[in-house]
Amino acid sequence: MRITRKNALRLWFQYYGNSEYAEDFDGGLMYRDAYGRKDFFIRENGKKIYCGWNIHHILPIGRGGTNKKSNLICTNIITNDEAGDRITYWIDGSLYQVKRIHGTDQHEIVRLI
Secondary structure: OOOOHHHHHHHHHHHHOOOOOEEEEOOOEEEEHEEEEOEEEEEEEEEEEEEOOOEEEEEOOHHOOOOOHHHHHEHHHHHHHHHOOOOOEEEEEEEEEEEEOOOOOOEEEEOOO
């Protein structure tokens, strides 16, 4: 799948339906209309919460991942930047690892700690 705004929104609707807001795998807030907008935020209790989002490759391209829909998820831009192109990474005190789903060629992100 080519990663375009149109396809990103299709992926959003597949995962979250018509919801305006959703959380990524690490709990990062995402606002549907803020695709690709790193500077987009809302204020809650006087605190800025950044909720721009983009597409994250579960298994990074550099590690053999593809642009197949099954390898793509929506994530807050900050979450995506923290994960980078690694298969094991820390985000906000949680350790994540990309693991192959047994019996398939697909991968998932697993929270280890």
